[in-house]
Ligand SMILES: Nc1nc2c(ncn2[C@@H]2O[C@H](COP(=O)(O)OP(=O)(O)OP(=O)(O)O)[C@@H](O)[C@H]2O)c(=O)[nH]1
């Protein structure tokens with residue numbers, strides 16, 4: 001994994017280098033590097049992985065919101081793809097596809 | 112008169128059905144949240160007149176977004192004889208929840224399983240009889256888009272209306288406690304009546320997504336597609352526009368001029384230079400507008416909007432916005448007004464206001480006319496589309512800059528949860544409906560305050576009558592002179608300042624005003640303008656037109672949707688300032704560089 005160490009007081013890399021360095025999705029790389037353990041929330045799933053929703057946490061408004069689009073306990077969900085830069089996930093729920101941000105996906109606990 | 116309400120989750124085809132049923136031309140698009148306001152029409156069903164109301168989609172009767180509130184308030188306040196619930200037949204696992212929730216209201220109901228064409232293609236089997244039995248309501252499978260099952264749906268609605276009790280309001284509060292019971296029932300009804308094959312996915316959409324949502328190529332492809340679209344509008348539209356301009360010239364020369372020949376000169380000038388040239392110039396852009404909206408119809412119906420939201424969300428979130436705000440910007444390319452209304456799907460006030468701040472920077476079709484005119488008049492044919500595209504980039508730039516500056520004051524705290532519908536393509540009928548909608552809209556505007564604006568410009572540039580037209584001594588000239596110290600550093604002369612002043616009403620007026628000022632129809636106008644200003648001035652002018660207040664309608668909608676004068680003042684004042692600064696920097700830099 002490429003790293004930029006800014007602590008040693010060297011000059012900042014040029015904008016172009018920054019872009020190139022920043023492009024890979026660190027979140028994803030990190031996750032791939034981690035030892036395999038069972039994903040706990042929807043946000044932990046990698047593209048192609050599936051899980052079953054156990055519970056939905058968070059404040060009532062968010063819970064209602066999540067459930068009303070069909071993400072309910074007991075349902076199978078699959079992550080189809082994750083967008084770059086820590087962007088949203090594409091989640092498949094039966095025959096529907098949904099877009100959800102990782103922050104909210106982390107409220108959806110898997111069995 | 113009896114009243115029926117069309118209800119359902121977003122993007123299930125309510126408006127498509129509404130159009131089929133009533134012959135209306137409500138806006139349709141493959142994006143959840145196209146309809147955000149009530150729409151009603153009257154039709155003859157059986158032997159009586161019935162009012163049909165198209166409502167915004169709702170996921171849940173207890174939702175908190177503005178569009179959901181519109182639907183909910185309607186149900187609570189207006190007595191309804193029959194609920195017609197429209198569900199997407201391919202997603203009954205999700206959609207039956209709303210049906211059950213609505214049933215708890217105890218109102219007479221008919222369920223329409225829409226998009227049955229897609230359900231069949233996916234191999235989904237629905238036991239309609241059983242479903243109807245378990246729910247205790249009539250169920251009809253239809254395809255509103257292709258017109259399948261419409262006769263049966265009409266019949267079922269007529270039947271249900273006949274036996275309906277007196278109309279009632281809905282008591283939505285009461286149903287709050289019943290949500291849990293609904294869940295268990297949902298599972299059971301679904302498993303009893305619907306069979307979904309294991310591999311029921313839209314393979315075409317999947318394959319296309321692999322390309323269009325590609326982590327590396329997704330965004331570049333998006334911008335390439337946009338560039339392609341504008342190129343197409345430009346190359347196809349320009350000749351059409353020339354045709355109309357030529358036609359108008361002929362009419363003016365052979366029909367209008369002989370008729371007014373005997374009139375007094377002032378009246379002649381009013382009719383020819385004021386009304387005919389002013390309005391004619393605006394009308395000559397009709398083909399481009401129609402063409403543009405046909406392309407927009409394809410884009411909006413394709414489902415690509417939701418993909419754009421997916422691709423851009425990470426970036427937009429850093430600006431304090433989300434992917435939907437980007438989609439509203441795209442929608443704003445057609446017209447800012449529906450885009451501003453479209454923010455009703457957002458629940459957080461901060462997010463909504465911030466999005467409403469940036470939408471007016473979207474280069475709408477009215478501004479497109481001004482830019483098409485100037486780029487054609489000033490630039491080489493090969494450069495014109497690129498110049499146009501650069502203005503689109505500035506449009507995004509101004510919006511993103513604004514979001515960056517205001518994101519702290521207008522804080523957004525809202526989860527993003529969005530549907531990704533399958534790719535679709537509009538039918539010819541749908542495109543025709545859309546084109547027709549835009550033409551009537553355009554003509555209504557043109558005959559309303561655009562006409563008024565043009566008449567005003569004519570009056571101001573022709574009085575007093577004893578000085579040369581549009582000279583410094585006319586009323587308009589004196590007005591422009593007031594602004595000269597501010598506008599001169601931008602390379603914008605007095606005549607163009609007059610056009611800008613009236614462009615405040617609507618951007619269409621800018622060209623109408625120029626036609627009146629120079630006393631020329633669209634055909635000659637390009638030549639005159641080309642001789643009077645150079646490209647630096649023209650570009651500076653276009654930047655100003657791009658960024659400053661789009662039109663009075665947007666100002667009115669900004670006020671209506673924000674319900675705040677302070678916000679409205681900010682949303683008008685800030686772009687005005689930004690427009691000046693951007694034009695100033697551009698003009699002075701270009702001159703300094705020796706252009
Ligand atoms: N394949 C298919 N597509 C359909 C059918 N009916 C509607 N659509 C498409 O579904 C999309 C949504 O249609 P709309 O009529 O705008 O849906 P709506 O329910 O009014 O949506 P909102 O106003 O956003 O709640 C559009 O792309 C339509 O072309 C159908 O019967 N079959």
Ligand SMILES: [Mg+2]
Pocket residue numbers: 125126127138139145146166167168
């Ligand atoms: Mg609609």
